[in-house]
Amino acid sequence: MPASLPILVGAGLVSLFVAWAIGAGSSGSTPFAPAVGADSITIFHAVVLAGIISFVGAVLQGGAITExxxxxxxxxxxxxPLLGFLSLATAGTFVAFGVVTGYPISTAFSVSGAVTxxxxxxxxxxxxxxxxxxxxTWTLAPFAVxxxxxxxxxxxWHFEExxxxxxxxxxLGALLPHLRxxxxxxxxxxxxxxAPTPAGSPVSGGVLLTVGLALALAALVRYDSTHHPERSEDRFLIALGCxxxxxxxxxxVAFAIGPLLPLLDGSIPLRWVLxxxxxxxxAGTWTGAPRMIRAMGTEYADLGTYRSIAALLPAFVLTQGAVLFGIPISFTQAIVSAISGSGYVAGMASVSERKLGWTAVGWVGSFVGAFAVGFAAFTLVG
Incomplete structure (x- = not known):
């Protein structure tokens, strides 16, 4: 049914709040946290880059999981309208609590629990x-990543530069042409x-693009590693963070606009909503992410440049797989698991198991708590 203007405006404001909380606690902090932990980039530059690039990703890929x-x-x-408003308000409260306390409450768990x-x-x-x-996916992803x-x-660690x-x-070059x-x-x-296939070519355009980009990136990075070894690792890590x-x-971004989108009934183009x-x-990244970057980059594991690269690569692959199939995935869960897995290379002492344990409790608790609060709120108000 069509939404009344006050409810629609209220839901829109709550949606922006959820987007702010996501930027402060998930999309803004996790991509460059390993790079900050490895001293490859400052927190200020990480925040600026994360904000700009996450905006581009939201516009170009955000529609896949929204439905x-x-x-x-x-x-x-x-x-x-009331369902969307209460779901967003409940989820945003949980995620904002994680930002304030320094524990990365999962946006995916909170929004899914509240909506359900x-x-x-x-x-x-x-x-x-x-x-x-x-x-x-939520159960197996931490172990796989x-x-x-x-x-x-x-x-x-053992492969010669x-x-x-x-x-x-x-x-990475072979994966990039397949991003949705x-x-x-x-x-x-x-x-x-x-990608169009050249006339008379026995190989499809997609295969040519995949192989060509893979070889081009390998050659570029090989040149950089050979001629600028002192900075090539940092540049690679920052590019991977992007x-x-x-x-x-x-x-x-789907977790901020997903509950809101059905209320718009096609009145606003999806691209503008994204x-x-x-x-x-x-806004969330530039104002709230520094605290979480510091927490995730230094408190979960003691990371060097190589271990940071090892943490970001599987998180990137898992997230793009989720976008491809439209699966709401916990990005925070993926990156924390990857950071911890790469940190174990340096030994058990480099990984904060206490921090990991409380984070896992927060993940489960956020879903159960958001479900209970969402159910109770709609029962009382609806």
């Missing part, structure tokens, strides 16, 4: 077909999918 968050979690009900709790109170049923995929980060850090970074850059972009195709496609910031914006959410991410 799942807005309408895919609960069956049997139609979204209402309020939807069940409205009379709907949990969409278990969607939730089975989500819960499986942590293991890949650990193995990558071990390989970088100047070969290690070019190999990783080739992997909202302005390509019908509702989103990758550059590899739309890719992660882009992914963070694309995957996390841009509004992206501006909220920028």
């Amino acid at each position: 799942t968050v807005g309408t895919g979690l609960v069956d049997g009900v139609s979204p209402t 709790g309020a939807g069940v109170a409205l009379g709907g049923a949990v969409n278990w077909e969607v939730y089975r995929t989500i819960l499986l 942590g293991l890949i980060a650990y193995l990558t850090a071990e390989a970088l 100047p070969n290690s970074l070019p190999v990783l850059s080739a992997v 972009l909202g302005f390509l195709g019908d509702g989103g496609a990758s550059m590899a999918a739309v 890719l992660v910031a882009f992914s963070a914006g694309g995957s996390q 841009a509004g959410g992206g501006l909220g991410l920028v």
Whole structure:
């Protein structure tokens, strides 16, 4: 049903608040936290870069997960203005609490819990077909990402320079053409999918683009590693942080605008809604992210440059996989698991297991608590 103007305005303001909280506690802090921990970039420069690049990611990739968050979690009900307002208000409160306390409360868990709790109170049923995929991803992702980060850090530790970074850059170059972009195709496609095949070529345009970009990046990084070894590692880490910031914006903005989008009923183009959410991410990153960057970059594990690279790579791959399939993923969970996995290369003493334990409690508690509060709020008010 159409939203009344006061409810719509209120939901829009709460949506901006959630976007601010996400920028301060997730998309703004996690991409460059390992680089700050490795002393490759200052907190000020990390905050500026994260804000700008996460905005670009929100606009170009943010639509992929929005539908799942807005309408895919609960069956049997139609979204209402009050449902969207209460869901966003509940989730934003949980995420903001994490920003204030220094513990990264998961936006994905908070928003999903709040939307589901309020939807069940409205009379709907949990969409278990969607939730089975989500819960499986949330459960397995920390172990998979942590293991890949650990193995990558071990390989970088023993692999002679100047070969290690070019190999990783080739992997990234092969992945980049396959990122889902909202302005390509019908509702989103990758550059590899739309790349034209040259006339008479036995190889598709997508394959040529993938191989060409992989070789070009490998050659560029090899040159940099050979001629500027003292700075090449830092530059690679910062570039990887930019890719992660882009992914963070694309995957996390949906949690700010997903519950709001059904209320607009197509009256505002999705790209403009994504841009509004992206501006909220920028505001949160520039005003609230330094505290979380400091916490995540130094308190979870003692990271060097190589271990930081090993932490960001699997987080980037996991996030882009979630965007590709429209799965609401906990970006904070992914990056914390990756940081911890790479940190274990230096030994158990370099990883704060107490901090990890309380963070895991916060993840589970945020979903359960947001569900309970969302259910209670809609029951009382609705």
